[in-house]
Amino acid sequence: MFEAVAFYLFAFLTIAMFFITVTTSQALYALSALAAGMIFISAFFFILGADFLGAVQIIVYTGAVMALYAFGMMFFDTTREVKEKKGNKFIIVGLATLCAVMIVAIFAAPIVSNNMLSLYPALEGAGNTQTVGLVLFTKYLIPFEVAAIMLLVAMVAGIVLAGKKMDLSLTLLNAEEIEKMDEEINKKVLS
Secondary structure: HHHHHHHHHHHHHHHHHHHHHHHHOOOHHHHHHHHHHHHHHHHHHHHOHHHHHEEEEEEEEHHHHHHHHHHHHHHOOOOOOOOOOOHHHHHHHHHHHHHHHHHHHHHHHHHHHOOOOOOOOOOOOOOOHHHHHHHHHHOOOOHHHHOOOOOOOOHHHHHHHHHHOOOOOHHOOOOOHHHHHHHHHHHHOOO
16 A cells, blocks of 8 residues: 555656756756656666666766766756747647557556566575676667767767857846847748
8 A cells, every 4th residue: 555655646746847847948947847756757767676776876877967967967958048930830740649648558567577477586695785786788789888988979069069158148148149149040940
């Protein structure tokens, strides 16, 4: 009974935080909600008895979101208004259909999973950490290393792209100069 109540509570909180992340126009609110959502996801691991994975979720993913938070504060002008464009209706319908199919798959997964066998059964006497390490560094070693390289490339690319715009400080400009810059950017975007 406790697990069911905790699951639904943390599921609601997680979905609420990610909804705020997607719908807000303020970058700092979005990053704060994303960090909170990652912490709420770790509660699922603790409920399932995977304490190591819950701690890793908090340390690694929430730490990564906090690093993203710091980059967002440094590299973006979070005080300006965000102007959103209307999207393509076909994309919205396609994404909504994809979400509906995924929800059906999530609810159907427990029914299908009763007939599945694991490729790496749990070792007797091995703890949760040892089992995760065995699977991570045997079966999933190459994807683990590729993900690390992709994250490194993304970080370097973000720094390089942000460095190109760092020669100008918006805090040192007056309102007229900022409006002139916005008009020039809008002209470039519209042409």
